[in-house]
Amino acid sequence: MSLDYPVNSLGFAKPPAETRVVVAMSGGVDSSAVAAQLASEGYDVVGVTLQLYDHGAALAKKGACCAGRDIHDARRVAETMGFPHYVLDYENTFREAVIDEFADAYLAGATPVPCIRCNERVKFKDLLNTARDLDADCMATGHYIQRKMGTAGPELHMAADHARDQSYFLFSTTAEQLAYLRFPLGHLESKAETRALAAKFGLTVADKPDSQDICFVPDGNYAAVIEKLRPGAADPGDIVDMDGNTLGQHRGVIHYTIGQRRGLGIGGLGDPLYVVQLDADAKRVVVGPKEALSTRIVPLREINWLGDAPLESRKEWPISVKVRSTRPPREAILRPISATEAQVELLSAEEGVSPGQACVFYDQDNTRVLGGGWIWRGH
Template identity: 45%
Template sequence: MRVLAAMSGGVDSAVAAARAVDAGHDVVGVHLALSRAGGTLRTGSRGCCTIEDAMDARRASDLLGIPFYVWDFSERFREDVIEDFVSEYRAGRTPNPCMRCNEKIKFAALLERALELGFDAVCTGHYATLVHGADGLELHRASDAAKDQSYVLGVLTAEQLAHTYFPLGSTPSKALVRAEAEARGLTVAQKPDSHDICFIPDGDTRGWLADKVGTSTGDVVDRDGTVVGTHEGAHAFTVGQRRGLSLGVPAADGKPRFVLEVRPISNTVVVGPKAALAIAQISGDRYSWAGAAPQDREFRCHVQIRAHSDPEPAAAVWDAASDALVVTPDRPLDGVAPGQTAVLYSGTRVLGQFTIDRTVSAVPAGV
């Protein structure tokens, strides 16, 4: 099999490429240049796809004896990930750029080019497994629950899954991957994992957004519309946030208040008690299935709304009239924000995902 190994410059993708070589595949390494800022350098575990990462990927490829290329996807990344991130915040939603990157870059743009060049599959260092089920290929959780990345891969379609290769999915722990890298002589064996948003390496999302969107003074209001403070830009707030609220009027019960809603049109932030963050129902019409779609319009599942949150048992309805997915968890979800991604599971299998457009509070206003 001809395999294009996406090499980020980290330990996971390097070991994944090595295992693809060991399996006898014809492997070519490629590093994606996602920024045209040539002087960009990694700061510890912040940032990715930097000059340092490209050099680490090249060294790993040289050691494995495979061809290596750097492909410039910076324009596509800017349009599909960064601009989407900004527009979602402008609309008062909380996006997940890692989901968009997997969907639009690694398993759309990269896979499309790979297939055009005659490759059979794209290999990555993601921790997830592929299983041949009765209805076709299925995406499942990884063996290592702590490193499982099936959530951020929930955007993959059946056609994309047919051309993906995840060599690390059955590895019991990340420690074993690092030990293997050390034994292979890979210099990235102890390289820190990347975290936070890769295109905001200093971690200051609020400052970054202020530079892109600008600042504009608005009101912070309670659930009944009473003004309790001001802010310098609604885009800087997300549902569930507690810190950074400049409230001049204390709550009647003296307890902390949290962001419940962001209204970009009126530049208003709505706050209230923690109990009001409980969400009884979520829905969205931007959905996809990771393999065969459920046979029934109503089905039981587990829903996960963050990469590292616990999946919650739920009832799902595939509403044909509105062409939307409506999910009612058995117990309320905490702090759900429009723009987040809900991934649906059946056991370890990923059924599909949708972007949350609408939420229904478990605690009506005035209660």
């Protein structure tokens, strides 16, 4: 092989046929299109699908990520495109690393984001190690996010299609992982392009609907799953105002989220009231006026920093942040406390900032993701 072989589309100076890539295949259209595209370019593709839970169990639901149907769909894509496909049983790992923490966080009054933990603790940890064991040069996924080369190495950037951008869910990707990962869909302008790619290769998943809910939560009913995992979790208690006065009764803290207005069962009390705090220990749901939801100071821990200079090299970082996946980035100041702890000051107050959610950092001047951390206590 010539030493001056041109760099291929995955960034390696060798022919695609000599470049092995493990593709994380969920059975959906995104990862299927990635696998098919790379196979068509001549790469040595190996498809891997994780079975994350017993797809015959009550937790799973039809159409959920990595349920039985999805494993079948991923296998058919591999057969169509002619590359090997493996299914790995990650049930125990997924339960311990993702589902148990999800249940415990809800019981503690937090609002967890299990998709981030799944990427961090399963897909980009164990699966990535499996890819290395298979002597793969890199691992590719169907996430909508971009990996760009910067002056100090690979950088994480928002997807070209901001409506589908998944950077909020990938903030905990480390620099070492980023060096090994590839995101071939990040530059596409729309989901329609992905479906067209799948259709071009004759894949049966080309028109498959997107998964909307957390994969192990049937129909978005978190409370039912948590009651199944933690019997007795839905103990009733008091709904109180910010002065501690009892206004009514609730069906269990797990049925409520910060910022919730509807379904409180305490109508007719004047101005609308919102859930402003969940006190799981005292089994109390605290409600107050909308302005009580406004927050400017956000304490963070478990920070993953992706900036070129160390986090603690400055007292303040002017950045933009997302405190929920569905909100646009807002201007803020990041003040490091340690290498993994910091305080974020939002320049304009946000409502519904909740412990258990992520706060993700962005460069104010471009689309670069600078990392993020976990919001860890209330107002």
